[in-house]
Amino acid sequence: MYVKATSVSLQKTRSQVHRMGGFTLIEIMVVLVILGLLAAAVAPSVIGKADEARVKRAQTDIRAIASALDLYKLDNYNYPSTEQGLQALISKPSGFPEAKNWNQDGYLKAFPKDPWERDYLYISPGTNGSYDLYSYGADGKEGGEGYDADITNWDTE
Secondary structure, eight states: OOOOOOHHHHHHHHHHHHHHSSOOHHHHHHHHHHHHHHHHHHHHHHHHHHHHHHHHHHHHHHHHHHHHHHHHHHHHSSOOOTTTOGGGGTSOOOSSSOOTTOOTTOSOSSOOOOTTSOOOEEESSOSSSSOEEEEOTTTTSSSOSGGGSOEEHHHHO
16 A cells, blocks of 8 residues: 655654754763773783783793793704804704704794893803893883882793
8 A cells, every 4th residue: 555645744754863863962861970990900910911921921021031041052052152042942043052953943933022122131051041132021120029129030930
């Protein structure tokens, strides 16, 4: 059945749609206040998790680099010297001790930086073992507490 719409009924329909189509300023402000309260409640716990994740990543990196150093030693009978550094895990080092059986594929594909974009530090022979491998943590200074504490291979083993 075909019903012919009158101009009065079309105007009424458009008017009703227009009123139902948007939000009032008060409704928008209520939503923004709710979102602000949620953000204020969640932000402190999320910020703390980021620092914790950086420390865990540094610990994981140090374990991975330590494994690569152990493979290097298996092939070459010594750890790289301090002068040869961790670069010896990526490209064949020169100097002493000689890397006679250096793996042509290297021991790491790329050398990671710590989560604070600084190089990991390496000393061989170390004062805490065959080598010392560490990051100074968030503050970039020796020592510290919490997230500023040093992250080392002798503490993560």
